[in-house]
Amino acid sequence: MVWEEPRKFNPERFEGLEWEKHGLKLMPFGSGRRGCPGEVLVIRMLGLGLGSLIHEGTGLTLPRAHPLLVKCSTRPALVNLLSQI
Template sequence: MFRDGGFRYGMARFVLLYNWNLIFTGPSTTSTLFWLVWNEPETFKPERFEGLEGTRHGFKLLPFGSGRRSCPGEGLAVRMLGMALGSIIQCFDWERTSEELVDMTEGPGLNMPKAIPLVAKCKPRKHMTNLLSEL
């Protein structure tokens, strides 16, 4: 056990140094950092992201880093993500493969992967078939 900043950490925890910030992870699937920032981080609450004025692009945890060593592709990534997602939604009709609702349970990992992978059918929309064949 050791103490840092008033917190106690057991031997089962990992301490990572990232961009001069300490990130603490533990045996649970959610990073301890999430518990320090939000109440009930494992519960889906989209309202917690409303009103993030004053933050960078609405990111509370700065996924691209900051300062001199921040990601040089941040601007491109933010713009391309919206464009790619919009194109996928615009060009395809999406359906579930079964009648069951999509399971949103999170699995273990740093990027919170789904515990059960999403399986879906996508069909090109009729008015987009010509456009997609030209790509």
């Protein structure tokens, strides 16, 4: 896809696009030779950070006045993928 004025910040250009149809996918760490070397570290730290937010009781942070509620659910796009394994 070729954008008009690609160097100009214009988030409106993404409105109304069908992401899969236009071949646009989120790749926050890139891929191949120029991929982010810290991708593995970030993925591990993300789990640690999320776990710290959910964890109750004493620790590195103060306990919360109101506990967080967590609901886990599968993404519809992954259901087909996981069923093939």
